[in-house]
Amino acid sequence: MRISYQYKLRPTKQQIGVFESWLDKLRCQYNYLLEQRFDWWEQNRCAINACPLICHLPELKDNPSYYDQKKSLVKLKEDRPWYQEINAQVLQNCVERVHKTMERFLKGDKNGKRSGRPRFKGKGRYRSFTYPQLGKNPISGNLINLSKIGWVKMIVHRPLPEGFVLKTATVSKKADGWYISLSRQDKSVPDFISEVVPTKDNSIGVDLGLEKIVSTSTHESVAPPKHFRIAEQKLSKLQRRVASKPKRSKARAILNRKIAKLHQKIARQRKQFHFETVKWLLSKAEVVFIEDLQVKNMLRRCKPKQDENGKYLPNGQSRKVGLNKSFADAGLSQFVDLLSYKAEKAGLKVIKVDPKGTSQYCSSCLNRVSKELSDRWHCCYYCGLILDRDVNSAILIQKVGMGIASLKNACSASTRARSQRCTA
Numbered sequence: 115m116r117i118s119y120q121y122k123l124r125p126t127k128q129q130i131g132v133f134e135s136w137l138d139k140l141r142c143q144y145n146y147l148l149e150q151r152f153d154w155w156e157q158n159r160c161a162i163n164a165c166p167l168i169c170h171l172p173e174l175k176d177n178p179s180y181y182d183q184k185k186s187l188v189k190l191k192e193d194r195p196w197y198q199e200i201n202a203q204v205l206q207n208c209v210e211r212v213h214k215t216m217e218r219f220l221k222g223d224k225n226g227k228r229s230g231r232p233r234f235k236g237k238g239r240y241r242s243f244t245y246p247q248l249g250k251n252p253i254s255g256n257l258i259n260l261s262k263i264g265w266v267k268m269i270v271h272r273p274l275p276e277g278f279v280l281k282t283a284t285v286s287k288k289a290d291g292w293y294i295s296l297s298r299q300d301k302s303v304p305d306f307i308s309e310v311v312p313t314k315d316n317s318i319g320v321d322l323g324l325e326k327i328v329s330t331s332t333h334e335s336v337a338p339p340k341h342f343r344i345a346e347q348k349l350s351k352l353q354r355r356v357a358s359k360p361k362r363s364k365a366r367a368i369l370n371r372k373i374a375k376l377h378q379k380i381a382r383q384r385k386q387f388h389f390e391t392v393k394w395l396l397s398k399a400e401v402v403f404i405e406d407l408q409v410k411n412m413l414r415r416c417k418p419k420q421d422e423n424g425k426y427l428p429n430g431q432s433r434k435v436g437l438n439k440s441f442a443d444a445g446l447s448q449f450v451d452l453l454s455y456k457a458e459k460a461g462l463k464v465i466k467v468d469p470k471g472t473s474q475y476c477s478s479c480l481n482r483v484s485k486e487l488s489d490r491w492h493c494c495y496y497c498g499l500i501l502d503r504d505v506n507s508a509i510l511i512q513k514v515g516m517g518i519a520s521l522k523n524a525c526s527a528s529t530r531a532r533s534q535r536c537t538a
């Protein structure tokens with residue numbers, strides 16, 4: 115089993131200087147290696163319909179692979195001796211990052227999901243470096259030994275568990291200082307696999323939303339604290355002040371730091387709230403059925419609308435902005451990730467359920483009761499059930515998850531809108 119712990123570092127001024135200089139050198143190297151990859155890719159790709167059958171083929175270059183780029187580091191250290199200051203494995207990790215980001219761009223991750231085109235990192239955008247392995251007994255009291263840097267003080271706010279072997283250490287720069295995350299592995303502790311069988315009593319259905327972040331099938335709900343909305347005014351005031359200061363001035367840098375700290379505070383408040391809600395939820399049941407949300411799709415911008423002259427028409431994006439902000443403020447995907455992680459750690463189970471139709475059907479008689487987003491109550495004309503619409507959805511999610519109800523023939527919101535438009 116692998117777990118990671120994060121501690122705040124208390125480096126000396128000289129150590130901060132070393133951290134900063136390493137990050138800048140690694141950033142340059144990262145950009146150079148990425149450029150090498152892009153070069154080869156641009157020269158050697160050709161769309162199948164754009165390729166003539168007879169053409170002159172330029173001399174093919176070798177694809178700069180992970181190992182080739184790793185080998186090039188030897189030459190780099192000869193040509194640019196200042197790279198010798200950096201720990202060799204930290205430098206190799208930079209190559210690995212380039213490799214991973216290109217792989218994710220060209221081939222996708224294990225689920226085949228491709229990321230966007232990797233970006234070159236501007237000044238201050240390369241914020242962490244990783245030691246893939248640490249020396250023997252790297253921790254003594256509140257000090258950690260980092261190769262080529264020395265003993266660095268850290269705040270051990272909680273003890274590291276015994277019996278684990280330190281795997282990697284990542285030093286990262288955040289708005290309020292430097293942090294180190296230590297990942298530890300213990301092969302004798304197996305990964306948690308829960309074998310709980312869901313029943314009506316030991317399970318719970320959960321509906322996620324914006325008005326109530328969590329509504330459960332046990333008729334309970336939690337309202338989102340809206341940390342971003344509360345701080346929004348303060349933030350916009352600071353941003354206005356930044357805009358009035360000349361570029362590269364000291365005043366601008368100070369204000370930017372203030373903004374970064376405020377964003378960090380909002381993120382931490384949100385995370386704290388998520389931890390508390392997850393704990394509360396997992397104390398209620400052994401199996402949690404949750405809707406399988408596509409948060410990324412929800413945050414999409416509206417498609418632009420044009421008339422026949424090419425003039426842009428209102429497309430409802432200004433209204434969507436507020437909704438997107440609230441989605442981002444709720445942090446639903448972080449909540450779902452945290453719930454799955456914590457459940458796994460506690461030997462419990464989280465099962466994702468297709469949410470199709472769960473807002474439009476009755477949880478008691480399974481008949482279709484259409485409602486708009488503004489209708490907050492579920493009133494069934496068939497069986498007379500009156501319920502909060504989110505609680506109705508949560509009960510349905512539990513039923514669908516357990517296989518008691520099936521909504522396979524339910525149509526999605528977009529199909530429904532299309533059919534309504536057609537009939538009108």
Ligand SMILES: [Zn+2]
Nearest residue numbers: 476479494497
């Ligand atoms: Zn009903």
